[in-house]
Amino acid sequence: MKHIISLLLENESGALSRVAGLFSARGYNIESLTVAPTEDETLSRMTIVTTGSDEIIEQITKQLNKLVDVVKLIDLTEGAHIEREMMLIKVATDGAEQRGEIKRLADIFRGGIVDVTDASYTIQLTGDSDKLDAFISAVSNMNILETVRSGVLGISRGEKGLHL
Amino acid sequence: MELSGAEILVRFLKDEGVEHIFGYPGGAVLHIYDALYTQDDVKHILVRHEQGATHAADGYARATGKPGVVLVTSGPGATNAITGIATAYMDSIPMVVITGQVPTAVIGSDAFQEVDSIGITRPCVKHNFLVKSVDEMAETLKKAFYVATTGRPGPVVVDIPKDITDPNVKVPYTYPETIDMRSYNPVMKGHSGQIKKAVDMILEAKRPMIYTGGGVVLGNASEQLTEFTRTLGYPITQTLMGLGSYPATDKQFIGMLGMHGTYEANMAMHECDTLIAIGARFDDRVTGKIAEFCPNAKIVHVDIDPASISKTVKVDIPIVGDVATVLDEMLQILKSSKTRPDAAALANWWENIEKWRGENCLRYDRNSALIKPQYVVEKLWEVTNGDAIVASDVGQHQMFAAQYYKFDKPNKWLNSGGLGTMGFGLPAGMGAKLAYPDQDVAVVTGEASIQMCIQELGTATQYDLPVKVINLNKRYMGMVRQWQEFFYESRYSHSYMDAIPDFVQLAESYGHVGMRIEKPEDVEGALKEAFAMKDRLVFMDFITDQEENVYPMVAAGKGHHEMHLASDRELA
Ligand SMILES: Cc1cc2nc3c(=O)[nH]c(=O)nc-3n(C[C@H](O)[C@H](O)[C@H](O)COP(=O)(O)OP(=O)(O)OC[C@H]3O[C@@H](n4cnc5c(N)ncnc54)[C@H](O)[C@@H]3O)c2cc1C
Ligand SMILES: Cc1ncc(C[n+]2csc(CCOP(=O)(O)OP(=O)(O)O)c2C)c(N)n1
Numbered sequence: 001m002k003h004i005i006s007l008l009l010e011n012e013s014g015a016l017s018r019v020a021g022l023f024s025a026r027g028y029n030i031e032s033l034t035v036a037p038t039e040d041e042t043l044s045r046m047t048i049v050t051t052g053s054d055e056i057i058e059q060i061t062k063q064l065n066k067l068v069d070v071v072k073l074i075d076l077t078e079g080a081h082i083e084r085e086m087m088l089i090k091v092a093t094d095g096a097e098q099r100g101e102i103k104r105l106a107d108i109f110r111g112g113i114v115d116v117t118d119a120s121y122t123i124q125l126t127g128d129s130d131k132l133d134a135f136i137s138a139v140s141n142m143n144i145l146e147t148v149r150s151g152v153l154g155i156s157r158g159e160k161g162l163h164l
Numbered sequence: 165m166e167l168s169g170a171e172i173l174v175r176f177l178k179d180e181g182v183e184h185i186f187g188y189p190g191g192a193v194l195h196i197y198d199a200l201y202t203q204d205d206v207k208h209i210l211v212r213h214e215q216g217a218t219h220a221a222d223g224y225a226r227a228t229g230k231p232g233v234v235l236v237t238s239g240p241g242a243t244n245a246i247t248g249i250a251t252a253y254m255d256s257i258p259m260v261v262i263t264g265q266v267p268t269a270v271i272g273s274d275a276f277q278e279v280d281s282i283g284i285t286r287p288c289v290k291h292n293f294l295v296k297s298v299d300e301m302a303e304t305l306k307k308a309f310y311v312a313t314t315g316r317p318g319p320v321v322v323d324i325p326k327d328i329t330d331p332n333v334k335v336p337y338t339y340p341e342t343i344d345m346r347s348y349n350p351v352m353k354g355h356s357g358q359i360k361k362a363v364d365m366i367l368e369a370k371r372p373m374i375y376t377g378g379g380v381v382l383g384n385a386s387e388q389l390t391e392f393t394r395t396l397g398y399p400i401t402q403t404l405m406g407l408g409s410y411p412a413t414d415k416q417f418i419g420m421l422g423m424h425g426t427y428e429a430n431m432a433m434h435e436c437d438t439l440i441a442i443g444a445r446f447d448d449r450v451t452g453k454i455a456e457f458c459p460n461a462k463i464v465h466v467d468i469d470p471a472s473i474s475k476t477v478k479v480d481i482p483i484v485g486d487v488a489t490v491l492d493e494m495l496q497i498l499k500s501s502k503t504r505p506d507a508a509a510l511a512n513w514w515e516n517i518e519k520w521r522g523e524n525c526l527r528y529d530r531n532s533a534l535i536k537p538q539y540v541v542e543k544l545w546e547v548t549n550g551d552a553i554v555a556s557d558v559g560q561h562q563m564f565a566a567q568y569y570k571f572d573k574p575n576k577w578l579n580s581g582g583l584g585t586m587g588f589g590l591p592a593g594m595g596a597k598l599a600y601p602d603q604d605v606a607v608v609t610g611e612a613s614i615q616m617c618i619q620e621l622g623t624a625t626q627y628d629l630p631v632k633v634i635n636l637n638k639r640y641m642g643m644v645r646q647w648q649e650f651f652y653e654s655r656y657s658h659s660y661m662d663a664i665p666d667f668v669q670l671a672e673s674y675g676h677v678g679m680r681i682e683k684p685e686d687v688e689g690a691l692k693e694a695f696a697m698k699d700r701l702v703f704m705d706f707i708t709d710q711e712e713n714v715y716p717m718v719a720a721g722k723g724h725h726e727m728h729l730a731s732d733r734e735l736a
Contacts, residue, residue, distance in 0.1 A: 010347055014282060014294070025287050055474070062471035068291040068311060071347040164346070 002031070002051050004076040004083060004154040006162050007064060011037055011044045015069040019046065022067065028052065028060050032085075032151030043071065045162070049129075049152045072162060080157040083128045086150040088114070089136070090122045092143035102139065109135050120145060128152075167337045169298040170199035170329035173262070176305045178205040179339035182233050184224065184598060185209070186217035190237025191277060192264025195329035209598065209627055212619035214241050216591040218248020219617065222257050223555055223592025226578045228599045229384060231258040231312050238264045239277030242323075243284065247585060249319050250288035254582025255405060256382055258317035260308050261285075267327040268296070281323045290318030298328050298335050306340040315350025316469040317382055350468065354485030354493065362440075362464040362481045363497045369438035370509035371516075372398040373458075375421065378405030378581070379443015379467060379487050386410065386574045388491035389442065395498055396505055399517055401429035403444050404581045408571035413550070418517060419526075422450040423718050424563045427525035428517055430716070430724040433458055435516070441465040441479070443487045445472045447582070448720075456723030466490050525716050525729055526567055534709040535684050537561060537636040540691075541568035544606055544634060547691040552604035553578065555593030555631075557613030558586045560642035563714045565608040587616030593631040594624055604695060605631040611664050612641045621674040624701050632694050633703045635667060638710050646713050650728075671703035680705045 009015045016035055023030050031049040038045045050060060057075070064070055076083075093099045099121065106113055106123045109131065115122035125135055129152060136147065155161065167175060173196055177185065186209045189197045200208050211217040214236045221232025232252075236245050242263040252259045263285075266275040282292050291311050293304045304322060312320040327333075366372065374396075380389050386409040393400050393416055400410050401421040410417055419426030421433055433439070439461040444450070451457040454476060463479040465472075466487055473482040483490055528538045541564050544552070554569055556562045556579040571577050578596060580588040593607035614635055624631065638645075644659040668678030677700045681690045687706070694702040715730040 014286070014292075017283070018286060021286055055478075059471065059475060066469070066471050068345070068348050 001057075002049060002077070003057050004081065004152060005048045005050060005061060005064065005073060006076055006154055007046045007048070007073040008038070008043050008071045008162060008164070009046060009067075010069045010071065011042050012069060015044065018067050018069055019048070019064065022063055023050075026059075026063065028056065032149075034151040034153060047151070047153050072164065074156065074162050076154040076156055079160065081154050082157060083152055083154045084126055085129050085132055085152045087125045087132045087135070087147060088122055089125065089139070089147045090120055090145040091139055092120050092145055094143070098142065102142070105135070105138050109138075111135070165337050166334040168195070168199070168329065168331045168334050169301050169324070170195040170331060172298070172301045172335075172337050173305065173324070173329065174199045174203060174206055175337060176302055176339065177233065178203075180305070180309055182206055185233040185235050186211055186220045186224075186595070187235030188214050188217060188237065188241060190241050190264065192238035192266060192326045193235060193241075193329075195326065195331055196235065196262075196264070198331065208235070209623065211591070211623050213617065214244035215247050215587060216617050216620040216623065218245045218259070218261065219251065219585075219588050219591035220595035220598075220620070220623075221259055222248060222252045222588075223578050223595030224599050225252075225257050225259055226592070227553055227575050227596035229575065231260055231309060232595065234259065234261040236261070236263055237277070238266055238281070239279050242279055242281040246284065246288065247587070249285055249321065251580050251583045251585040251588060252319040253288045253290070255378060255580065256317050257319065258312040259319040260312050261319055261321045263321060263323050265294070265323045265325040268325045269327070271325065281321065285321045288319075289321050290316075292321035292323065294323045295325070295328050298333055301328065302337060302340055303343065306343045307345060310343050310345070311348060316472075351484050352486045352489050354466065354483040354490040356493065358481055358483045359490060359493050360497060362483060363494055363501065365438060365462060365464060365481060366396070366440055367501065367503045367505060369398075370506060371435060371437040371513045372396070372440065372505075372510075373432050373436035373438065373461070374398050374400040374440045374442070375402070375433070375444055376400065376406045376409060376442040377403040377444025380406055380409040381574045383443060383468070383487040385443070385488035385491055388488050388495065392491050392495055392498075395495065397510060398440075398505070399432055399514070401425070401432065403447070403450055404566055404579065406444065407566060407577045409574040411572040412570035413572055418521065420566055421724075422447075423452070423720070424567065424714050424716065425718070427523045427716055427727060427729065428520035430718060430727055431520045432517055434724040436461050439463045442491070443467060446475065446477045448476070451477060452718050453721050453723045456725070523729070528730065532684065532709060535681065535687060535706055537564045537638070537706075537708045537712055538568050539684060540634060540636060540687055540706050540708070541565050541608065543688045543691055544608075545569045547688065547695055548604050548606065552576070552606045553593070553596045553600065554606045554608055555579070555589045555596060556607070557589035557609040558584045558643075559610045559613055560638070560646065560712070560714050561608050561610045561613075561636040564636070586613040589613060590617050590631070590633065591620045591623075594620060594629040597629045597631050598627065607631050607633045609633060609635050610642060611635060611637040611639065611667075612661055618670070621671065621676060621701070621703075625675045628699070630697070630699050630701045633671075633701070635703065635705045636708050637664070637667070637705050638708055638712070639664065640710055642712070643714070645711070649711075649713070650719070667703055667705040671701070676701040676703055678703045678705070680707065682707045
């Protein structure tokens with residue numbers, strides 16, 4: 001099953017490689033990993049999307065907690081949470097009809113066109129990963145030039161959450 | 165007090181109570197060596213190879229419970245230390261390894277003797293630090309010692325670029341008495357509700373089994389374990405790493421378990437209904453085939469590292485905490501509880517165990533005209549009154565030492581269990597001898613293992629570390645040959661060593677005493693003679709039966725009840 005694990009870690013140079021190294025050394029899956037500093041500049045917040053049986057997820061969280069740079073951790077999938085990912089996708093446009101089609105699709109998905117040339121549109125889209133996947137398949141009959149995705153960010157709903 | 169980075173390092177070690185460090189100089193650490201030169205509070209042991217430094221510091225740590233300290237240069241100094249760091253990591257041994265690094269300004273430029281020590285050591289340390297400014301030196305060192313010695317112990321590397329130790333840059337120094345790390349707070353006290361539940365379950369057992377490991381040695385809890393075990397009257401088995409933390413000569417001890425464990429221990433594991441696991445990590449050499457591990461048992465597991473719990477075997481009552489603290493609490497509950505173990509069921513259970521014990525699984529041919537390695541270890545035990553520190557290398561001799569030297573006290577048995585590092589024994593024994601000059605230290609080894617760190621015989625001469633080397637010389641890499649005999653139809657592919665040196669002459673050329681023993685009747689006399697030479701390193705080359713095997717054996721991936729015992733042919 002898919003899990004979204006959120007962690008606060010010391011904002012130190014080696015911290016990211018400790019986490020990445022742990023996943024590769026122990027053979028755990030990473031679907032996506034994002035990291036950036038928080039409002040407290042001594043802390044980074046990382047979101048990892050991973051998959052595995054309950055036993056594996058239990059080991060992953062324990063092993064992550066064991067890293068000296070990890071301050072705190074939660075598995076967001078254990079409770080109500082919000083999941084967001086951003087995508088920029090560049091599609092080749094061929095004539096007015098196709099341009100109209102892409103614009104309509106972008107509207108339906110509440111995306112925006114953020115760059116336009118004679119031959120391409122770049123669409124910005126935010127949502128959960130399934131929504132982004134759905135958009136990709138909606139435009140799959142067209143010529144997709146590039147896609148770039150941020151990886152998943154997550155936060156739990158309500159007052160509960162990940163803070164010191 | 166204003167000090168340079170190098171002076172801070174040396175002064176810090178003194179303030180931290182470090183008496184000995186093991187090291188080897190080189191460009192990146194020369195400022196540090198210069199600071200060592202002008203003092204004698206911290207004594208430096210110059211090894212012959214950085215691997216030797218790490219194993220010696222490790223042996224020192226295993227024998228004393230204090231962290232071992234190593235100092236090596238950048239590049240090849242650091243890479244040579246890796247094997248020893250990984251060895252300590254696998255067995256959770258507290259160690260602080262200081263590696264020199266190229267100057268900050270050239271890091272990342274493939275400078276002379278530059279390696280990414282932080283990157284290379286990351287997977288085999290508990291944590292590592294790069295010192296980025298001389299102002300951080302003392303605090304970083306304090307963190308390193310704190311992390312290495314608390315919680316589940318382990319090696320910590322501190323990488324120090326050369327400019328940080330510049331003798332011309334001086335900053336104020338005060339010894340940091342304490343340190344606070346928000347991201348690192350090991351749990352000591354176990355959850356009281358869980359402990360209570362565990363004791364209830366333990367008291368209900370009909371066929372109980374206590375299984376303990378290195379955590380009891382590391383957590384300094386053998387007193388508590390002994391009282392706990394005696395109070396309950398239950399059988400106890402230990403892993404290779406746990407030996408000594410319960411007296412092996414006691415009736416309730418039924419031997420080591422696992423691949424080369426005793427018949428009675430493994431059978432009792434298979435048949436028990438309640439398993440009390442304490443400071444042990446369910447290693448695959450212990451569990452064998454997971455699906456057949458303790459098939460009928462409910463399991464309590466006490467461990468300081470949550471990640472050790474339910475890693476390979478799902479447990480019923482997990483308790484995260486320090487063994488000594490948790491056992492103290494369990495003992496208190498046991499003492500005030502009115503419930504007693506079920507005496508009738510226990511008597512029945514012991515009857516079964518005695519039947520298995522009657523199998524006498526550690527028997528071997530005592531009438532052989534050849535020296536049996538088991539016999540040498542038995543005699544070693546007798547001659548040293550069971551009280552020596554025994555450091556071992558890796559192979560059959562390691563198993564024979566574990567099976568036939570009955571350790572009654574903890575911190576006496578030093579061996580590489582997790583990584584299985586050949587070359588560990590001699591330097592580890594020397595580290596222990598340095599800490600305890602008045603105790604007998606035996607290094608049990610084989611002719612292959614000893615050659616992996618044999619250069620340390622020179623260190624032993626220089627620093628007067630008179631260990632006794634018990635070389636069980638089979639002219640085969642015995643453990644490899646045994647697997648080839650069992651699983652590859654005796655095709656002994658590259659497990660025979662030709663051109664073995666004359667160990668007697670080799671020892672003598674280093675200034676030691678060498679002995680060659682070729683007949684069983686000479687074994688005891690030679691051992692007595694060697695141990696009587698208190699101030700000499702004696703290298704005893706025992707020419708043993710070439711094709712002896714270690715029994716019992718549970719083949720990898722088999723269940724505990726599928727043990728291989730010595731056949732009558734082999735006993736004839
Ligand atoms: C050739 C060879 C053959 C081997 N055959 C066998 C064999 O037959 N049988 C066998 O047992 N082993 C054998 N081993 C060793 C095996 O590989 C493992 O190293 C060993 O079984 C692990 O022992 P352990 O479970 O006690 O764990 P250790 O590695 O000693 O780990 C200690 C555990 O205790 C915990 N701990 C540490 N401090 C504390 C504390 N204060 N409080 C609570 N918990 C703490 C740690 O978190 C860890 O989980 C063999 C090795 C070799 C090289
Ligand atoms: C550094 C290292 N290389 C290889 C091995 C694999 N290995 C395990 S036991 C063994 C043979 C050891 O031979 P010896 O030291 O003579 O001991 P014996 O088994 O004969 O008692 C080998 C090669 C190892 N454990 N460590």
